[in-house]
Amino acid sequence: MEKKWIIVLIIVFVVIAVLGTVFVLFSNRQQDSNKQSEINALINTFPASKQVEVPKTDSVTVPAQQGQQVEIKNPYENAVRVIDSHNVVLTEKPAYQILYFHYPDGESFLISILNPDLENTRQTAESELISKLGISKEQACNLNVSVSVSKDASVKAAGQNYGLSFCPDGKPFPK
């Protein structure tokens, strides 16, 4: 092999290696960038990106069923954690969690049952919700309250809304 061919071989190899590296790095970044931009565009239209007003008063009125309103203790002031202005954790216990949602399209409460002892946990959580909000059972029935079960607590009962047990629309857990 002649000297010039050796040099050409080395140059070609180095150029290919450099171009290959640049191409791989650039194409990956471009793909990641495009993908992330696309997802960000979608997520920015999620309602949580729209701001809601966080009340500073001790009590607030929240919309209830049939156009009524119910006065409750300010959830933001009684929270154990405020994830953001839309999602407020009122109670966080190993057996259950109670949350308050404040979205542009409405406000609601959620009791998530995490313990397989569903009935007793439901009773305890419902009592705590009433106590936390400073309302009566009748008023609670007017609020938008969902009661759901974690799939770790019960595979059968998970995925449904059972409502408050003492309200007309309350449903029993499956046997």
Added chain:
Amino acid sequence: MNTKIKKITLPILGLFAFLWIFSYQVALAETCSEKNGICRVYYSGSDVCESDEQADSTLTGCPSGENCCVSTTSPPTPTTTTGGAFDYVPMEKIPGFSVSGSFPDYILTVYKFGIWSVGIAALLMIMVGGFMYITSAGNNASMEKAKGIIFDSVVGILLVLTAYLILYVINPELVKIKLISGTINTGGGGSVGIGSTAQLGTGSCSTITAAGNPCTVENLQSAFGSQAETASAICNRESAGGNPNIGSGSDRCQGNGVDNFCANPANSQYCTGNSPKKPSVSWGLFQINLTNHTVGGFPCGNAFSSQYTASNHNCSITNETLYKQCVDAAKNPQNNLAAAVAEQKSGGWGRWGACYDCNICKK
């Protein structure tokens, strides 16, 4: 020259032979998942299994603190899944590569490490040859030696790269490792990346209709489009009604040091289950598995010793600060949704156990 080529070729052929051997079926001991069972966390004061299930302590595969529950009613037909479930815990890390608990992934990582090693060595030898050639000063013996080194290096690289290329061109399946590890109930603990224990067909799912919930069909419409109803049902089931604050009670790291982490009262919010509590790895609306996702810009996989998978629960927390940042980020609905959209786009709804629970995904 022929001797040198043989020296390079033989190890490569050996490596490929090794990979081929693992493409055949490997017999495994009977596990909980093979019996269509489901590993459930034991809560004190209550039965660990559902009324139509029976605990079977003879079956292996459930982590400490969990029992295997086997359905007594008509069990779903198990499906055979390739790759993934093989109770293998890598004892040694491979420099420059993250290693999951999947054995095929480990072999592939070794293979990639081999290619990189050959490439780096060849580059080094080309430089050495080039230097020798330049400094040969007309000495024929040195020039020939330098040429030989450069030529051998180029041949070595070509052989390594073309071996993969030739096999790939013939059939891409030839360069994939298929480890058939018995039968895996895709619904029973067969979570892949996201999701957790579930039981095929016995669950129920409904979309969330109450206004003012992060997982209503309307709220998910912009992110999932025509798939918003499916997204709502999966979010409902995965997060107990659209709870962004929830950590999985079954997807939990069980490796070294997690008990000490959970014994600290300041960390109680990160630990789930009973007897004893363990740090949860799946969080938020869509139960994003932090061990293999970037959430809110945080590279959450770096907070763990290894990925949490259906077969590897032996992960531990190596960076507590990052882990806590990731949990907080995953609790944010927008971050969680972003990760879920990316996951759904790349792997479909089958990545969530809830998809099988509600028969949205078919076997």
